[in-house]
Amino acid sequence: MIRFWGQSKFSVDPLKPVGCELFLREKIGQSWVLPNNFDQFSPRQIADLLLQTVPALPKGLKNVSINLDPEQFIDPNFCDTLKKIKNQLLPVTLEVELTEHPANCVISTDQIRLAAKRWFDAGIDLVMDDVGSGENQIDRTLQLDPYVQEYKFAIQNFRQTRSLTSIIHNLSFWCEEAEKKHKLFTVEGIESKTDLELLINYRINMLQGFSLGHPVYLPTLAEQSKNSVIQFTKSKNS
Template sequence: MAEPPASAARPTSLPVLHVVDDDTVTRTLVCKVGERLGFRAEGFASPAAFLEASAREQPDLVVVDLAIGDSDGIAVLQGLARRRCSVPLIVSSGLDHRVLGSAVRIGRSLGLTMLDPLRKPAGPAELMAALRDAASKALPIRDRDLDEALGAGQLVPYYQPKLRIADRVPVGAEALVRWEHPTRGTLGPGEFLPLAESGASITPLTFMMVERAARDCATWRRLGHDVGVAVNVSARCVGEPDFAERIADLVAQAGIDPGALTLEVTETAAMADTANVTTALARLRIRGFSLSMDDFGTGYSSLAELYRMPFSELKIERGFVSGMPHDRDATLITRAVVGLAKTLGLRTVAEGVETEASLELLAEMGCDVAQGFLIGHPMPLPGFIGWLDQAAGGHVAPQVGLEEAA
């Protein structure tokens, strides 16, 4: 018989965990650990009760014991397979590890999503680690998850430093979104940004990043660090009629000069709706904002279109920069982009700078600003302020080996 969910009063949009185990203590413990990780948990003492409930509401994760009274966990696997249910499963048991392994293989042969098994007895810490790992590997991120994360303040900017190449002085940072997820840990943009860009979340996310970055920029400028900040903006937002006014209002509220904020628009996005985007960008330039064409070299714009667009900066795609100095073609392309930018009176920023050799090549080419492994990795606001403090004292060490920002 199913126990009433301990978290029945919680929002129904939480991911659902079903625990199938005839031992009341174990079942309750797994449910409580799941709730601490942000699940809405429900326990079942028999496969029949679970299968009946899961037919009404499909769970997002199932933990099932292999020995359940007169039945067994294999009945759960077979029941889910008959429904062609792809919900991720963790089988648990105090039986021999070969039995656990066999259950996993049986589930996979039935077409189920089998995660790493769990040996019993398992304490709270072990359960916490297993469920957290399961969530990070198996649970899909949904539109409503992004909406709730925005409302809860879980989406935050990290800052990757930028250095002026000529004298190695900090000139700013790029704000890069991270999701401080309660169950999955810190997520990079590659894990959720494509979903945001395909749905309605991208607009509030874009304005949130501008607002937070402007406020944080005001903070480090009050501390004596006269550097700016860059934020990626969605082309869908740029095309909105009130985009320029909203950006100007957010910057004014933060108390920084418009020139301290650079808005980065990808080359492909900028060319997708030239009339609308050009109008919005022109209004921003009139107000004193800096505008950067991001990932230059990956799109299909003509030089005439580039000339007409009111950008103040070209950002060279990291694939070309990181290929230097061992790839002759990458070096030639980077040199050509730097030369083109100089001809048009645009500042150049090279991202993906990983080695001193690449930095020296960029200096020889006349590139203005560098960003990447060698300069610093993306970091929360306190870490970036600490980096600026170290840079002011001449103590910034290369950050070789750290994962590049997205």
């Protein structure tokens, strides 16, 4: 069994949830765990789960995003399948985040760039996840620039102390790149009020992190309906 867990993304001013990043989890025994192999799940399974999850989310969210490793990102079946269902998720828009994870096979820069164009042409926004980490360095980011709408900077990937001061250089670089390239800029890994205070002088569009909200289990429509019936029955019999 698979389900999405979700972590809210917050606008800066005012500070309120405006989106949600979805994380795929698999139930093993009584625990929900990170799957060992994401390739075992077909595009159709992911699409069906989106159709069951997104309409059950709290009202008012503007977008949801799912993470794709490079192998999934370049797979035309993923793009074609999600393109077919994206309008069924409205008014919530669907985004894909290209992870910084290395591929398990040889994938060329041309393959990544052509895939990015395919997502762009499909009308699905592309987010560069964890810029400056793993494979999502400046070279790849510049190659995909015409097709990218948002950069996400993960301060937890650079944090060596409990202060942001050790990673100010990297943060400043990517914030400036986002501004120059007219991209939305999200900072994730917010863990304290101090983090928020240190970010106040940067042009940041959205925030994400444990101090704002942990990833939580998201019910599907079927589960939500079942819970509503239970609540109605209890209320009726009380």
